[in-house]
Amino acid sequence: MSDDTLFARVKEEAHRSNPYPLFAALRECPVSRQEDGTYVAATHAAIASLLHDPRVSSETLPPADRPKTGNPFKDWLVKPVRDHITDTHRPFIFRDPPDHDTLRAAVMHQFTHQRVQAMRARSHVLVDEILNKLGDARSIDIVDDLAYPLPVTVICELLGVPPEDEEQFHGWATQLATALEPDTHQDDELRAENSRTFDAISEYMQGLIAQKRKAPQDDMLSGLATEGTDGAPRMSDFDLIATAILMLVAGHETTVNLITNGMLTLLRHPEELRRLREDPSRAPRVVEELLRFEPPVQFRTRKALCPITHGGVTIPESAPLVLLLAAGNRDPEVYAEPERFDPDRTDNRHLGFGGSLHYCVGAPLARFEVEAALVALVRRLKNPRLTADPPPYRQGSALRGPKHLRLTIDGIDP
Numbered sequence: 001m002s003d004d005t006l007f008a009r010v011k012e013e014a015h016r017s018n019p020y021p022l023f024a025a026l027r028e029c030p031v032s033r034q035e036d037g038t039y040v041a042a043t044h045a046a047i048a049s050l051l052h053d054p055r056v057s058s059e060t061l062p063p064a065d066r067p068k069t070g071n072p073f074k075d076w077l078v079k080p081v082r083d084h085i086t087d088t089h090r091p092f093i094f095r096d097p098p099d100h101d102t103l104r105a106a107v108m109h110q111f112t113h114q115r116v117q118a119m120r121a122r123s124h125v126l127v128d129e130i131l132n133k134l135g136d137a138r139s140i141d142i143v144d145d146l147a148y149p150l151p152v153t154v155i156c157e158l159l160g161v162p163p164e165d166e167e168q169f170h171g172w173a174t175q176l177a178t179a180l181e182p183d184t185h186q187d188d189e190l191r192a193e194n195s196r197t198f199d200a201i202s203e204y205m206q207g208l209i210a211q212k213r214k215a216p217q218d219d220m221l222s223g224l225a226t227e228g229t230d231g232a233p234r235m236s237d238f239d240l241i242a243t244a245i246l247m248l249v250a251g252h253e254t255t256v257n258l259i260t261n262g263m264l265t266l267l268r269h270p271e272e273l274r275r276l277r278e279d280p281s282r283a284p285r286v287v288e289e290l291l292r293f294e295p296p297v298q299f300r301t302r303k304a305l306c307p308i309t310h311g312g313v314t315i316p317e318s319a320p321l322v323l324l325l326a327a328g329n330r331d332p333e334v335y336a337e338p339e340r341f342d343p344d345r346t347d348n349r350h351l352g353f354g355g356s357l358h359y360c361v362g363a364p365l366a367r368f369e370v371e372a373a374l375v376a377l378v379r380r381l382k383n384p385r386l387t388a389d390p391p392p393y394r395q396g397s398a399l400r401g402p403k404h405l406r407l408t409i410d411g412i413d414p
């Protein structure tokens with residue numbers, strides 16, 4: 001019988017800087033039952049199999065229950081309607097086929113090769129602009145100064161959000177990222193704050209969608225607001241709002257964390273930092289290895305639609321199921337020397353972008369953004385040194401990454 005408190009410990013802040021010994025212990029059982037009734041899949045084979053299993057559902061959000069306002073009109077008339085709308089128009093990361101597939105196809109249709117390539121070139125320009133603004137600074141916080149602003153700007157430009165409105169997206173993105181943490185659903189205060197943020201961003205999006213319908217431009221939101229895909233009708237306003245918010249939430253903190261985890265890992269492996277500086281064409285393999293070694297999305301939660309038996313363990317119907325992607329990424333059955341950061345691996349089948357139906361739609365974009373950031377950082381920062389190792393981490397255990405990554409530098413090259 002394995003230790004059934006391991007996953008609870010993964011969520012404790014004390015283990016945030018290095019959860020990997022706990023993952024190794026969890027891997028001893030491909031699927032284990034934890035004391036709170038959650039089942040955890042921790043080996044690469046178990047995770048890959050459950051990611052592809054149609055008996056496993058992504059519809060894990062509890063029913064909507066917005067906090068009461070004290071105003072009887074709002075609480076008894078408006079609230080039930082809004083709760084119903086929220087329940088029936090969830091973002092597609094929390095939906096199963098067929099609805100998931102229809103919504104995802106519409107987004108993929110807008111994620112054209114040209115748009116992604118344009119954002120690739122743009123990412124290099126944006127990174128340079130951000131670094132130029134720092135002038136002759138002698139210290140830099142990789143999170144606040146670079147990793148944080150970059151992905152919001154990229155998503156806003158991709159969606160077609162006017163630049164002057166970008167600033168408020170930063171706050172919204174940070175607040176809503178907490179919705180991807182499993183324990184948020186039990187925290188009433190956090191749920192209430194998320195609900196207020198959701199209302200604010202929804203109202204903003206509604207106005208923007210109306211503008212795009214009137215005067216479409218060459219951006220994703222205009223495309224989604226005006227076109228249907230493969231004969232399907234165009235998305236409803238509610239689904240469109242949920243989708244736009246999903247892009248912001250799914251594409252923001254994940255990318256921040258990969259840039260930051262990336263710089264931290266390179267500073268801990270100076271030889272790899274030097275090699276990347278001397279040969280920027282190594283960036284794609286560095287990024288792929290980072291997605292294995294320090295993945296921003298450490299785990300995702302699912303639900304069993306019926307009893308599922310895996311490796312002698314039966315996951316009961318409706319039981320919460322955690323797919324511990326970051327543990328699968330260091331499975332010695334799949335990787336030689338899994339605890340070693342080695343961008344030259346030849347068979348890197350990492351789970352950093354998930355797999356199967358819900359595989360990350362923003363993967364190509366995220367890769368380009370992170371490549372642009374890391375290449376510029378290693379080339380332009382003079383003699384970067386960590387001020388604290390490990391750095392302070394954000395609270396989240398599902399989306400894991402440093403809160404700040406402060407470096408001392410001797411200047412920034414042009």
Ligand code: HEM
Nearest residue numbers: 092093250251254255258297300353354358360361362366
């Ligand atoms: C390094 C950055 C990123 C990482 C590590 C990452 C990781 C992931 C992972 C693991 C999933 C699978 C979720 C699941 O199975 O439940 C996912 C899904 C998703 N990602 Fe990303 N992501 C990143 C960047 C982005 C960006 C830039 C965007 C959009 C602009 C994006 C949009 C999405 C969406 C919409 C989904 C849901 C796909 C679906 O349910 O079919 N992601 N991402």
